Amino acid sequence: MSNEEKILAALERELPPGNPAPAGLVRDLGPVRPGLSTGAVLTLFAALLSGITVGGGYLLGSRGMEAMTVAQVMIMGALGTTMVVILGLAMAQCLRPGSKVRVSVPWASALPLLGFLAVAALAFPWRWMPENFAHGWGCLKEGLYVALGSSAGVVWLVRRGYVTNWAGTAGTLGAFCGLAGAALLHVMCPDQEATHLMVWHGGILAGGTLGGLLAGYLLLRKR
Amino acid sequence: MDDKHELVELMTRYQAADRAAAEALAAKVYPLLHRFYGSLGDYDRADDLAQECWMRLHRARHSYRQPEPVLPWVFAIARHTRVDVFRRQLRRSGREVALPEGADFAAPAPEAPPTVLPLLDQLPASQREVLVMLKVTGMSLEEVARATASSVGSVKQKAHRAYETLRKLLAEAK
Numbered sequence: 001m002s003n004e005e006k007i008l009a010a011l012e013r014e015l016p017p018g019n020p021a022p023a024g025l026v027r028d029l030g031p032v033r034p035g036l037s038t039g040a041v042l043t044l045f046a047a048l049l050s051g052i053t054v055g056g057g058y059l060l061g062s063r064g065m066e067a068m069t070v071a072q073v074m075i076m077g078a079l080g081t082t083m084v085v086i087l088g089l090a091m092a093q094c095l096r097p098g099s100k101v102r103v104s105v106p107w108a109s110a111l112p113l114l115g116f117l118a119v120a121a122l123a124f125p126w127r128w129m130p131e132n133f134a135h136g137w138g139c140l141k142e143g144l145y146v147a148l149g150s151s152a153g154v155v156w157l158v159r160r161g162y163v164t165n166w167a168g169t170a171g172t173l174g175a176f177c178g179l180a181g182a183a184l185l186h187v188m189c190p191d192q193e194a195t196h197l198m199v200w201h202g203g204i205l206a207g208g209t210l211g212g213l214l215a216g217y218l219l220l221r222k223r
Numbered sequence: 224m225d226d227k228h229e230l231v232e233l234m235t236r237y238q239a240a241d242r243a244a245a246e247a248l249a250a251k252v253y254p255l256l257h258r259f260y261g262s263l264g265d266y267d268r269a270d271d272l273a274q275e276c277w278m279r280l281h282r283a284r285h286s287y288r289q290p291e292p293v294l295p296w297v298f299a300i301a302r303h304t305r306v307d308v309f310r311r312q313l314r315r316s317g318r319e320v321a322l323p324e325g326a327d328f329a330a331p332a333p334e335a336p337p338t339v340l341p342l343l344d345q346l347p348a349s350q351r352e353v354l355v356m357l358k359v360t361g362m363s364l365e366e367v368a369r370a371t372a373s374s375v376g377s378v379k380q381k382a383h384r385a386y387e388t389l390r391k392l393l394a395e396a397k
Binding site (some may be wrong): 020031034093096097118 | 239240242245246248250252253254255256257258261268269270273277281282283284285286287288289291292293294296297298299300302303313323339340342354358368369373374377386389390393
């Protein structure tokens with residue numbers, strides 16, 4: 001018998017026996033609908049982001065799309081799709097205890113911002129002008145309103161699962177809402193310049209994620 | 224039908240409000256929960272924790288999805304329950320932990336035979352938890368990884384370190 005087996009045998013011998021279930025443990029039974037599947041969460045996220053971007057762009061104008069090249073549109077589309085998949089997987093993981101770990105939840109919350117900053121820096125021109133920079137406050141405000149509005153659409157998701165990691169869940173939701181705000185703004189805003197995008201549009205992603213983390217922290221403190 | 228498939232079957236029927244299935248599931252899961260909490264050093268409170276956990280499992284039963292394994296779902300909530308209860312108690316009692324009356328601080332008598340269980344308390348919480356899940360509940364590495372929201376590699380590493388530490392502690396105790 002190896003040392004490890006000896007330890008395990010001793011452990012098995014010494015562990016306290018488990019008490020049987022007390023009487024009356026099962027009460028108030030009612031049928032429940034199983035939680036959302038990973039596919040359903042992904043579809044919901046994709047539908048929400050497409051709805052907000054396309055619907056918002058249709059209603060509020062799409063001057064940002066007109067200012068971008070085809071390559072930039074494709075790069076931003078690919079980034080948005082990738083982020084939706086990552087955030088959807090992280091969200092599905094957060095809502096179902098004991099589910100398979102497919103993505104790291106903290107990384108999933110941070111990736112939209114990091115990805116956006118990298119793409120804005122590499123795929124968009126640098127033409128910094130002080131007046132453009134100052135006009136960014138309006139962008140940030142509008143984007144944060146959209147992020148806040150979209151949070152109403154995703155908060156009910158939390159009720160369809162059981163959250164064991166409030167900070168991770170709220171951070172993921174915040175990042176998704178920030179992504180929605182930044183995506184709509186990207187379609188609307190004609191100022192497609194790297195500094196403006198990184199500071200003001202990236203600020204929406206940062207604000208959304210930090211807002212989500214703060215909400216998670218406050219919820220956690222309440223428990 | 225093996226144990227894991229039986230648990231999935233019981234859980235699915237529990238979600239559909241089948242009382243017999245709920246009682247059968249409680250009969251299978253509750254002793255495991257009790258043993259889990261008892262093995263983690265919460266000997267006196269194991270019953271309270273197991274009941275609190277069962278209440279949470281009941282409220283969270285909609286978050287389970289067939290055919291996922293049941294035990295990782297149960298133990299993910301069990302870990303969370305333990306942390307929550309501990310945090311709540313810490314908030315209530317400030318940052319001080321009251322010692323039991325007449326607590327004995329003397330070192331154990333040298334002639335006392337070394338046992339493994341008290342040594343478990345000396346392991347870091349994450350290693351102890353992994354070891355107990357693997358050995359008390361008979362969960363696989365993959366299932367423990369799911370329950371602790373980590374990777375199989377990380378579980379293997381923690382279990383290996385726990386064995387190493389236990390081996391050293393046992394050698395020192397002899």
